[in-house]
Amino acid sequence: AERPSVRHPLRILALANQKGGVGKTTTAINLGTALAAIGEDVLVLDLDPQGNASTGLGIDRARRQVSTYDVMTGEASLAEAVIPTAVPRLSIAPSTMDLLGLEMELATLPDRAHRLRGVLKDIAQAKGLERISYVLIDCPPSLNLLTINALAAADAVLVPLQCEFFALEGLSQLLRTVEQVRGALNPKLTIQGIVLTMFDPRNNLSAQVVADVRGFMGDKVYETVIPRNVRISEAPSHGKPALLYDLKCAGSQAYLRLASEVIQREGRVPAAA
Ligand code: ADP
């Protein structure tokens, strides 16, 4: 039977890492689906001009008449951009390539770093969006103005980190940016956690990276490690989250465990089955 919604207060999480290909979008889609499966009402907000989260959730370009670009420029409300997905309780605000021009367009505006915060401020009162308990912002692979807007609007950052040799090097730079945003724009910003992705048990380097990152970041690192899993990489081409494409695969199961950890860190309990 369908689980009832839990009606938790709104939490805004930014999925950020300036490196591309580390699992931000995959985590936005599949953590979002897993949170929805345990009773949360989730909005994935696509802030990457590439629009991979939109595509991966089955929203083709023709259906993106109103996008996060229009919302960020103030030409449309967030509610106008939000589209339901095939997953109950999971919706998406899609992006288009228009976002590529946004940085230039906002450059002279005094509130340029706070545009997204302004957009999300009234979400609890917005018609059709009142029930949302998680906004997951899928950031572009850059520490540009879009990512700064996401960090300025978020309660916390969730950092996907690929199990590869240079993982820690990129992390230090990201942590410095988080510090700067906390100091200048958003004092409440915390780090929800660091999720290690694309773990390959046959590769010694993968295990070494896990040990190094845990040594450096301690319990900020989720216990759940997302394995490299072919079903996860196949799912987006079907326009589906991995959890719909193959719920039993190791990757989907890992994202379900991650969702439990995420809500536990916030002191929430899932809706009763
Ligand atoms: P980002 O958004 O950080 O650029 P993506 O989530 O798009 O990264 O992931 C980059 C690529 O790696 C995509 O092709 C995606 O399908 C693949 N991928 C991500 N996570 C996994 C995983 N756990 N197993 C296999 N492939 C993965």
Ligand code: MG
């Ligand atoms: Mg991405």
